[in-house]
Amino acid sequence: MFSSGLKNLLKTCIHTLWKLVQLLLFVIIVPPLINYASLKREAPLLGQHGLPYDIGFGQKLFLRCRGKGAPTVIFDAPTGMTSDIWLPLQENLQRTTTVCIYDRAGLGMSDPPLGSTIQQKSDVKENEPTKYRGMDFTVEKMSEDLNRLMTATSQQPKPFILVGADLGAIVARFYTQMYEFDVSHLFLIDPLVENLFDNEHWKDHWYNKIIPRLHAMQLSAAMGVNRILVLTRMINTQLSTTASNNIDDTNININHRQKHLLCNAAHISSAIREHFYMNETFSQMKLAWRMKAFSSNASVTIVNRRQYDKDLSKNLNQAWDESQEFLRTQLFRNRIQHRLIDSTDKYFFFNKPDLLESIIKDSINQWREQKGLA
Numbered sequence: 001m002f003s004s005g006l007k008n009l010l011k012t013c014i015h016t017l018w019k020l021v022q023l024l025l026f027v028i029i030v031p032p033l034i035n036y037a038s039l040k041r042e043a044p045l046l047g048q049h050g051l052p053y054d055i056g057f058g059q060k061l062f063l064r065c066r067g068k069g070a071p072t073v074i075f076d077a078p079t080g081m082t083s084d085i086w087l088p089l090q091e092n093l094q095r096t097t098t099v100c101i102y103d104r105a106g107l108g109m110s111d112p113p114l115g116s117t118i119q120q121k122s123d124v125k126e127n128e129p130t131k132y133r134g135m136d137f138t139v140e141k142m143s144e145d146l147n148r149l150m151t152a153t154s155q156q157p158k159p160f161i162l163v164g165a166d167l168g169a170i171v172a173r174f175y176t177q178m179y180e181f182d183v184s185h186l187f188l189i190d191p192l193v194e195n196l197f198d199n200e201h202w203k204d205h206w207y208n209k210i211i212p213r214l215h216a217m218q219l220s221a222a223m224g225v226n227r228i229l230v231l232t233r234m235i236n237t238q239l240s241t242t243a244s245n246n247i248d249d250t251n252i253n254i255n256h257r258q259k260h261l262l263c264n265a266a267h268i269s270s271a272i273r274e275h276f277y278m279n280e281t282f283s284q285m286k287l288a289w290r291m292k293a294f295s296s297n298a299s300v301t302i303v304n305r306r307q308y309d310k311d312l313s314k315n316l317n318q319a320w321d322e323s324q325e326f327l328r329t330q331l332f333r334n335r336i337q338h339r340l341i342d343s344t345d346k347y348f349f350f351n352k353p354d355l356l357e358s359i360i361k362d363s364i365n366q367w368r369e370q371k372g373l374a
């Protein structure tokens with residue numbers, strides 16, 4: 001009697017334990033698998049609004065150019081972000097001139113850098129580019145990639161008007177240092193400035209707040225947690241279209257793509273690297289600026305919002321303003337146009353493309369008038 005009771009108890013225990021193990025396995029294994037399968041299924045559908053271009057050794061970058069004629073306006077996105085952020089502006093400007101948007105290596109629809117191993121391969125054909133300069137995920141490499149993409153591979157009409165926000169602004173400046181004959185105008189929108197980490201608060205914020213947050217995001221993406229959160233609408237994507245910036249084209253589904261990227265650990269990993277190597281990027285920019293005078297033919301417009309970010313501390317906002325002042329007065333010695341935008345929205349150029357459209361059009365017309373093309 002006693003022993004059969006114990007047996008039953010044991011049986012129930014084992015049964016419960018087995019159920020628990022099954023549940024645990026289910027929770028640990030199934031979401032990542034579902035996420036992986038979904039990413040695979042979604043990927044081919046998401047890049048249909050542009051084209052992959054081989055920039056050497058089979059590494060393909062995503063590029064979307066629309067419109068006709070010179071100059072070519074090229075947009076470069078903030079740190080860790082993709083060309084989606086420029087789609088509304090591209091849509092508005094493509095009736096005026098050629099307008100290109102692209103994804104930097106590893107982000108969005110673009111392949112990650114191939115790594116240094118490729119350079120040692122002996123079977124490289126002679127007419128292929130033999131060597132990449134620059135470290136992956138730093139500005140030197142980014143501007144070289146951009147040069148290959150726009151000139152060698154896809155051959156867009158020159159000159160270029162470069163429009164960069166945040167890290168994109170550093171890429172635009174570095175590009176102009178390296179290839180000054182290509183560029184007629186720069187728009188730097190809330191640009192990162194290479195002296196920003198001279199401020200300890202910012203360096204600390206960047207490496208001890210922003211990057212750990214991205215690491216957590218990457219982990220939960222890999223575990224399939226982000227997909228569940230996205231499906232249940234418990235987290236939102238950084239960008240989502242509204243009535244004022246919606247693009248009427250079934251191939252361009254910004255919202256789907258943004259959800260996909262939020263669940264894509266490989267994309268987030270590249271975003272982390274762009275952040276992580278920012279100190280290298282800054283030191284490359286400092287060096288480039290010391291070595292060579294800025295092209296006298298490229299004119300510059302710096303665009304700032306009146307307040308950088310109300311969610312950041314006063315210290316950080318103040319240091320940000322000082323870096324902007326340094327860029328305007330010390331680096332460019334005031335030989336720039338300065339525009340202030342009345343918006344508290346960090347991504348105003350996505351949510352309200354009209355705010356930038358007319359000032360970019362002005363510079364297109366100015367170039368055409370100078371060439372007698374207007």
Ligand SMILES: *[C@@H]1O[C@H](CO)[C@@H](O)[C@H](O)[C@H]1NC(C)=O
Pocket residue numbers: 180181295296297
């Ligand atoms: C600057 O513009 C002049 C006149 O258009 C041109 O001859 C010269 O090559 C340009 N220089 C650079 C650095 O682009």
Ligand SMILES: *[C@@H]1O[C@H](CO)[C@@H](O)[C@H](O)[C@H]1NC(C)=O
Pocket residue numbers: 279280283
């Ligand atoms: C950037 O930071 C890394 C890690 O802290 C460090 O190893 C590297 O030397 C730094 N590079 C520069 C240019 O400061």
